[in-house]
Amino acid sequence: MGNSVRNRVVLVGALLGALLGLGAAYILARRHENSGKEPGFSARETISVGMDLVKLLRKIGDLASRG
Numbered sequence: 001m002g003n004s005v006r007n008r009v010v011l012v013g014a015l016l017g018a019l020l021g022l023g024a025a026y027i028l029a030r031r032h033e034n035s036g037k038e039p040g041f042s043a044r045e046t047i048s049v050g051m052d053l054v055k056l057l058r059k060i061g062d063l064a065s066r067g
Contacts, residue, residue, distance in 0.1 A: 032038070041049070
């Protein structure tokens with residue numbers, strides 16, 4: 001893969017990651033505003049989200065290895 005293609009792929013990935021992170025923060029902030037409770041996660045929620053992220057990264061890796 002050429003440098004320019006790799007740079008574009010990395011840039012698009014970084015932008016998508018930033019947008020997803022912004023969306024997640026917005027949802028968490030709205031949840032906090034609506035419930036009035038302190039924002040936070042239980043240990044179970046944190047582990048579940050972490051495992052889901054690992055699964056997502058594996059799927060992305062599988063897609064990359066196919067190409």
